Amino acid sequence: MGNQTEVTEFIILGLSNDPQMQIFLFLMFLVVYLITLLANMVIMLVIRADPHLHSPMYFFLSHLSFVDICCSSAIVPKMLVHFLAEHKTISVNSCITQIFFIFLLAVTEGCILSAMAYDRYAAICDPLHYMDTMSKGICFQLVSGAWAIGFIDALFNTVFALKLHFCGPNQINHFSCELPSVLRLSCTETLTNQVMLFTSVVILGSSSFLFTLISYIHIISTILRIRSAEGRRKAFSTCSSHLTVVGLLYLTAFFQYTKPNSVSSMVLDEMFSIQYSILSPMLNPIIYSLKNKDVKTAIGKMLGEYNFFKYCRSYLKTNKQPKQRA
Template identity: 45%
Template structure:
């Protein structure tokens, strides 16, 4: 790789340039990381060890928990390393590796949310055909497609970074290596990279968002046709948590990958990136478990000492 670049390593700007706040940020991010990993691990184990939760909805929720663990583990350990005084440098190969994995996991998470919306659409709009349309082979195929397509997309966009030429400027204005931030540094043309990034954004972001919204438009129309107020409440309760997560992720990720890559937008981007790499993985277990009696019962069975 050194044949393609004069830069052997990059310097991450970090979350804050104030040395006095390093200890506070270290404490906060350590707590955040622990909460994200612990919460999602509990959800994954509860679903895996409880046969009553071996249904399509919880199968996708277990995949979401895995993606949340992987996403936050790709970003926060390196950030914590810089906060404890071990330096904010990252090697060229390490930076590309981080970009590959964060792009993979974020893309898979967005597509998985679309698959979860489709699952809710079938459950509410076609309940009589649910077992056939959402059989185990279908669910495995959907999940495998989500992981595979996102991995291919991430491989293409990361591979296109390798030929770029960096002319010595190696400070990344972010607390981790992310594609929009890194594309501000090359002195060689990045036209192809920008085109492929936009194409990926349109497919993974916009198209999946539209599919999700179409699914929910049918879901809402179907719920409104339910005559009993209790039936409407139950139907909405099965979708409200997922709709909250969808809104949160799409709004933050679209902002990051569509915003201009310079000026104060990069500073704002740090906060927004923190939301979907750290805050989201913390909130997901709370959103799905606190509003779901089945998950709470499963947690009490598997972990009676903490529930």
């Protein structure tokens, strides 16, 4: 390292240097974050409260909502602080910690989406053995495996990131500590880190995507063999929301990490990062609520049961009843 000074903190350049624009962005992403928390919490509560949703598909959906809450919380709160702070700094250790959670949650979400695709494959292509194929034990193992794969991948990437040295510059051209942006600032060799990043994105990501793709090839083939148009529509409706979520996540994430340097720009990188790390966690529960009849019915039922005005009417009616004499 010689006489070079070791960097102990990074400066996050963020999305804009304009103070007025930063206030606008703060309010916009605050609303997005609150919607993300509320929408995903509603999905989790509805699935837990409604016995009709105690099935493997909604078991995976509740875990997906939990991952989305964690994913958004790993990025947005610090981002909001930087919009209002004069000094937009983050320590190297905090930056590496954020990298760990980004990898953990991104890989876990991809694996859970693959498990959801397998669930739809079992339900549509082999319905007679569905309850055995997707038993509670197997569902738990699939979710546990998703978290385990995410943790191992995040651990390896983080351990190798901790071995890097930074001696300047220390400005990250991004709104969060994504590994590609951090690697550009390293004074030491990053080949091992790039190999690990390639393994995470291309091998794990591609494996998850291919598994989902193969599942849906079988699903669509089975649906097309259904004679009844109503039967085909009903079968496809159970998959449409999952397909939409998968498309939004994989298309943006793969383009972000596999695009050539010739088409790379800071604005483009940030747009795609915002899509898969901030907007997707907000859109996922909304997509499932709009496209899934069972979820819409359960949410409507829950809102009806806990309607404030209904509670007030019930309370007034109870208190108007005459008291019985002793």
